[in-house]
Amino acid sequence: QLSLPSSTEEKEVLVLVEPEDFLKRLLSLTQSFVNAPSASQPDLNQVLPLADVEGSSTKTYSLAIIRLDAYRCNQEHSRQQALSPGKQSSSSQPGPELCMTQEEILEVLVVLQLWGNIEVLFLDTWQEFGQHVSALTKAIAKRPYKRQLESQELPFCTAGAWASRVRMEKDSTGLRQVWKRQIQQFNRVSPATAAAIAEAYPSPSLLLQAYEECSTEDEKRLLLSDIPVKLDVSSKDHRVGPDLSRRIYLFMVSTDPDLILDLST
Structure with missing residues (x-):
């Protein structure tokens, strides 16, 4: 008898x-600030369209708004x-929400x-929007x-072979590939970025030596930031950047x- 995998609703x-x-x-949330006590928690139900749905209090919300600036400009x-001569009408006055300044929006x-x-x-x-939905999914x-990987103890250390099937030989063949894969374990690191760092510093010991040769902490932190990363044949060079460095x-x-x-986590 086949057992179906259990499903868990994401938050x-x-x-x-x-x-x-x-x-x-x-605007509704901004107006609620006026009469509310200074230390009171704002009522965010006025902003969330699904706040009254059962179980919504345990959810983590992200709101997506498409072409807000274009909408305000068009309005x-x-x-x-409508205010031009011969076209003035009572409907020409903008709604109060359109009168909100950029500073007021940022405060909310x-x-x-x-x-x-x-x-x-x-x-x-x-x-x-489609790209964001795809990335989120x-x-x-x-x-x-x-x-599952995080629950295992040192999942990248396996007998004879690395977790991503990088073979470790007795003559140290494959060490550079393991070093590159280790760099890829950092968040938001592409294979191209890891390859660029491994190309500049083929082993952890060489990178440590480079850190020792730096004279200041800032120089050490930014050591890798200017390493060029070639994404593909036709694209321009990108850089590793200060955050990953x-x-x-x-x-x-x-x-x-x-x-x-x-x-950022």
Whole structure:
């Protein structure tokens, strides 16, 4: 008898909100600040379209708004046309939500982030939205596999072969490939980036020697940042960047087992 794998409902919820609806919800939340006590928690139910759904309190929300700036510009243009001679009407006045300044919108976004851990994504095209949904779905699908790997003790150390089938021979053949794969274990590191670092410093010991030759901490942290990364034949060179350079440096030299390398997690 075949047993079906158990399914678990994820906590992440991505909500697509129309620009007009989004601005109205922000305005409603802003107006609630006026009469609320200074130390009270804001009512975020006014912003979340699904806040009244059962189990919503355990969810982590992300709001996606497409072409907000274009919507505001179009509404302002329509209002200016309506105010032109011979076209003035009572409907030419903009809604109060369109009168919100950029500073007011940013203030509400800070409240959403701090009080509700709600991320707001401003996208320019539907293609960007589709790409974000694809990336989010892929990350969630990989999560059980990553959890399984993290539960194993040193999963990259196996007898005779590495976890990704990099063969370790007695003459040390394959060490450079293992070093490259080890670099790839850092978050947001592509194979091309790992290959570029391994090309510049073919082994961990050579990288440590390079750190010792640096005269300042800043120089050590930025040692790898300017290494060029070739993504493909036709693309321009990218760089490793200061964030990854800092994380690798801390990983190589720190003796603190509880040190958080990736500040974005």
